[in-house]
Amino acid sequence: MIDKNQTCGMGQDPMPYMTCLIHVLEEWFGVGQLEDYWSFANYLLWVFTPLILLILPYFTIFLLYLTIIFLHIYKRKNVLKEAYSHNLWDGARKTVATLWDGHAAVWHGYEVHGMEKIPEEGPALIIFYHGAIPIDFYYFMAKIFIHKGRTCRVVADHFVFKIPGFSLLLDVFCAIHGPREKCVEILRSGHLLAISPGGVREALISDETYNIVWGNRKGFAQVAIDAKPIIPMFTQNIREGFRSLGGTRLFRWLYEKFRYPFAPMYGGFPVKLRTYLGDPIPYDPKITAEELAEKTKDAVQALIDKHQRIPGNVMSALLERFHNKQKIN
Numbered sequence: 146m147i148d149k150n151q152t153c154g155m156g157q158d159p160m161p162y163m164t165c166l167i168h169v170l171e172e173w174f175g176v177g178q179l180e181d182y183w184s185f186a187n188y189l190l191w192v193f194t195p196l197i198l199l200i201l202p203y204f205t206i207f208l209l210y211l212t213i214i215f216l217h218i219y220k221r222k223n224v225l226k227e228a229y230s231h232n233l234w235d236g237a238r239k240t241v242a243t244l245w246d247g248h249a250a251v252w253h254g255y256e257v258h259g260m261e262k263i264p265e266e267g268p269a270l271i272i273f274y275h276g277a278i279p280i281d282f283y284y285f286m287a288k289i290f291i292h293k294g295r296t297c298r299v300v301a302d303h304f305v306f307k308i309p310g311f312s313l314l315l316d317v318f319c320a321i322h323g324p325r326e327k328c329v330e331i332l333r334s335g336h337l338l339a340i341s342p343g344g345v346r347e348a349l350i351s352d353e354t355y356n357i358v359w360g361n362r363k364g365f366a367q368v369a370i371d372a373k374p375i376i377p378m379f380t381q382n383i384r385e386g387f388r389s390l391g392g393t394r395l396f397r398w399l400y401e402k403f404r405y406p407f408a409p410m411y412g413g414f415p416v417k418l419r420t421y422l423g424d425p426i427p428y429d430p431k432i433t434a435e436e437l438a439e440k441t442k443d444a445v446q447a448l449i450d451k452h453q454r455i456p457g458n459v460m461s462a463l464l465e466r467f468h469n470k471q472k473i474n
Contacts, residue, residue, distance in 0.1 A: 201413020202387050205280055208248070212241050213314045220313070234317050238296065242287040249284040252415050253386065254466060257288050259422030262376055265293065268332040269425070270375045272365060272441050274357065274449065275341040275348045276383035277391075277410055282339065285378070285420050286318065289337070297337040300328065302345045304405050328368045339378075340365045342438075349391025349400055349408050353384050353457035355449050363438035369426075370434060375441055377423035379448035385462040387412040414459055417466035421448050 219237040249255035263269060273282060282299070289297050298319040305311060306322060314320075321327055331338050341347065342365050347358040369375045390396055391408030399407045423444050432440070454461065 202278060202410040204413060205278055209314065210310060213310050215241065216313050216317055237317060238290055242290040245283055245287040246291055253418040255284045255418045257285065257420045260292060262422045262425060263289065263293060267335050269337050270332060270369050271337065271339040271378050272375055272445060273339060273341050273378040274445055275343045277348050277387040277389035281380035281383050281418055281420055295337055297339050298331050299339040325364050325368055329371045345406050349389050349406055350397065352392055354455055355384060355453055355457065357442060357446060359442060363434050366434040366438035366441065369437060373428040375426040377441060377444035377448060379421050379445055379452065381419040381452045382416045382462045383418065385416045385457045385459045386414055386418060414463060416462040421452050423448050
C-alpha cells in the first residue's frame with residue numbers, strides 16, 4: 146500500500162496539489178478528514194457570498210444611522226450649552242469625522258492627493274464624479290474637517306431629505322438641496338461647497354467604464370461664475386467598491402418615472418480608494434456657463450483618464466491594493 150506522503154513525491158503518479166496539501170495539513174494538525182471540512186467551507190462560501198455582497202452596501206447606511214444616533218445623544222447632552230456657544234456641533238463633527246476617517250483607513254486605505262489645492266480659507270466649488278454610493282465623499286468631508294478645520298457644504302438630491310431620520314445628519318453636515326441662489330450665497334460667504342452634476346442619475350447609470358452622466362446640467366457653472374473658483378475631483382476605484390444595477394432598463398425607467406433610486410446595490414469590496422483633486426479652473430470673465438460646464442467636465446474626465454483603469458475590475462483593484470501592501474511590509 147502506498148502512503149499518502151509517498152504519492153506526493155517524485156517518480157510516482159502525483160496527487161493534485163490541493164489534495165496533497167490537505168493530506169500534509171491533516172498530519173501536521175493531527176486531524177482526519179480535513180478534506181471534508183474544506184469542502185464544507187467552500188460550500189458555505191458559495192452559499193453566503195451573494196448575501197454578503199448584497200448586505201455590505203447597506204452596512205454603510207447602518208453606519209450613517211449610527212452617526213445620527215450619536216448626533217441625537219450629543220444634542221441632548223449639550224442642549225444647555227447652545228445658548229453660550231456658536232460652535233455647538235464642532236465637537237460632534239470632529240468625533241464623527243475621526244470615526245469615518247478611521248473606517249476609511251482600515252477598509253479602503255483611503256488617501257487624498259492634492260489636499261493643498263483646497264484653500265485654508267475662502268470659497269471653492271468642488272465638482273466630483275458620483276459613485277454608486279458616494280462613500281468617498283463622506284471620507285473626503287472627514288479629511289477636510291480633520292486637516293483643514295473646515296466644513297464642506299454639499300448639494301444633495303431631494304430624495305435624501307425624505308429618508309427617515311436623516312434630517313439632523315443633513316443639518317449638522319450642512320447639506321442643502323439648492324437652489325442656485327443659495328449656492329451662490331454659501332460661496333460668497335467664503336465656504337466650501339461640493340456638487341456632483343451627475344447626481345443620482347450618474348450613481349445609477351454610470352458603470353465600470355466611468356462614463357460621466359451630466360446631461361445638459363450647467364447650473365453649477367453659473368454658480369461658479371457668480372462665486373469662483375472650481376476644483377475638479379475624482380476617486381479612483383469608487384465603482385469597484387460599490388456597484389449598482391441601476392443601468393438596467395427596468396431600474397432606469399423606475400428612476401425616470403418616480404425620481405427615486407430603487408435599484409439594488411452590491412459590493413462593499415475593500416479596494417484602495419484614492420481621491421484626486423485637479424488644479425483649480427481659472428476664472429475667465431469672457432466664458433459662458435455652457436463653456437465653463439464643458440471645461441469642468443473635461444477636467445473631471447482628465448482625472449478619470451489619468452488615474453482610473455478602464456474598464457474597472459474588482460479583482461484587479463483588490464489584488465493591486467493587497468499586493469502593494471505586501472511590498473510595503
